[in-house]
Amino acid sequence: MAEGVALPKGFSLDPVASSSVPKGFSLDPVEKKGSYLSGAQGLVPDVAEEIGKGIYSGIVSVPQGIAELGAIGVDGVLGTNTGRVVTDAFEMIKPELDGAAGEITEDLVAFGVGFIPIAGWLGRAGQAAKLAKAGKPMSTAGRGKFTKSAIEFGTTKTGQKALGTWSGLAGSTAVGALGYSTAVASDGRATLSDNFAALPDFLKTEQDEGLTGRQEAGRRFRNKLRIGVEDGILSGVFDVGLKGLAVGSKAIGQTETAGAAARALRAAPTKVSDTFMKNIGYSG
Secondary structure, three states: OOOOOOOOOOOOOOOOOOOOOOOOOOOOOOOOOOOOOOHHHOOOOOHHHHHHHHHHHHHHHHHHHHHHHHHHHHHHHHOOOHHHHHHHHHHHOOOOOOOHHHHHHHHHHHHHHHHHHHHHHHHHHHHHHHHHHOOOOOOOOOOOHHHHHHHHHHHOHHHHHHHOOHHHHHHHHHHHHHHHHHHHOOOOOOOHHHHOOOOOHHHOOOOOOOOOHHHHHHHHHHHHHHHHHHHHHHHHHHHHHHHHHHHHHHHHOOOHHHHHHHHHHHHHHHHHHHHHHHHOOOOO
């Protein structure tokens, strides 16, 4: 109402509300809500974002692990601290992972990106070795260079001896997993033994205690070996498990369905790796 205008008799203006909070009281902070896929809403856990960050981190972890391996060699010889510089540089471009979904995805991607082609190469070489032992060498016509090299190795005497049997192929795959994981494991990655007390203590990684020079290089290299040994063991356990399931399915019921299931179980890893190699142009 304009200033100076009188109010009718019996009427009055309400006082203007004060913007200040009475003494002894406080306002609750405004809760910042996320999307409906956000955990902040309490509706659906936002694992999609964590998985996405885990995929990116897993891809970055591969060159990080290889670069750290080179830095370990430099620090071991010269007593420098190159390893920490390399780790810090890669960690700066990796997103922060807040949950188990992201961390598990990172480990799976880091392992699968490079090892699936290795497993596929060994699987194809194993097939060629078995056919060569049976007097039916596998043709290399129309094959890509990557697949052709596997077939040629499997056809040799050395290849037939190393990969011509199930045990030989499983052992070679386990050794491949050990070598690959040792090379690409990045600093700070935990082993299963770090999380489960029932597993062997010798596979528990050494924590970062601020060591420098050759001592720090030694700690990092020992941790890489522990991760490699664990992945090699897991590879062997996985192959033995698949073999047991296939044999068990066949023993329980000598039916066509059981036989088909057994064959599918044993062929699954090779099919996955073959599909991967075709998609990236390694296989002809």
